[in-house]
Amino acid sequence: AAFPLLKPINMLERTLIIIKPDAIKRELIGEILLRFENAGLHVLAMKMVQVSKRDAEKFYAEHAGKSFFEKLTTLLSSTPIIPVVLSGENAIAHVRKIMGATNPVDAEEGTIRHDLALDGTQNSVHGSDSPDSAAREIAFFFNTLEIFENREG
Numbered sequence: 001a002a003f004p005l006l007k008p009i010n011m012l013e014r015t016l017i018i019i020k021p022d023a024i025k026r027e028l029i030g031e032i033l034l035r036f037e038n039a040g041l042h043v044l045a046m047k048m049v050q051v052s053k054r055d056a057e058k059f060y061a062e063h064a065g066k067s068f069f070e071k072l073t074t075l076l077s078s079t080p081i082i083p084v085v086l087s088g089e090n091a092i093a094h095v096r097k098i099m100g101a102t103n104p105v106d107a108e109e110g111t112i113r114h115d116l117a118l119d120g121t122q123n124s125v126h127g128s129d130s131p132d133s134a135a136r137e138i139a140f141f142f143n144t145l146e147i148f149e150n151r152e153g
């Protein structure tokens, strides 16, 4: 009680996930959302949208110029996708643990990518990798009216 700030702080965070086209095509929407909900994450916003190639390039701008940029942005714009805002304690790291490593051959058993992904590009889900990217990515898909603001309050 004397030094309350020294207690470990579990940050209530928001993060953005995307259910990617390979998962949409294989009808894994419910399966993927169930894994996050069962892990205690809360859905604050969700929609189904199809982005243009240009939008996909903007979303993944940090990867511009890399060898996989073309196939990644072609994949992301190939069918509708489902961006979802999730909240929870340490949600950014928690979600990335549930997703698993980028390439399913490197992903731990029980992770979404190990269990469901097709390969290192068609890996079923995206998850923000930092607070800055989460803020940018949430704003990329949602305005404040579309987010269940009071869910965590």
Ligand code: UDP
Pocket: 063, 068, 072, 101, 102, 120, 121, 122, 123, 125, 126, 127, 129
């Ligand atoms: N990607 C790929 N080949 C690679 C690395 C990444 O096709 O060698 C794709 C893959 O779909 C990945 C996305 O690009 O999810 C973004 O890459 P990042 O390194 O940010 O991985 P993530 O954060 O999604 O695990």
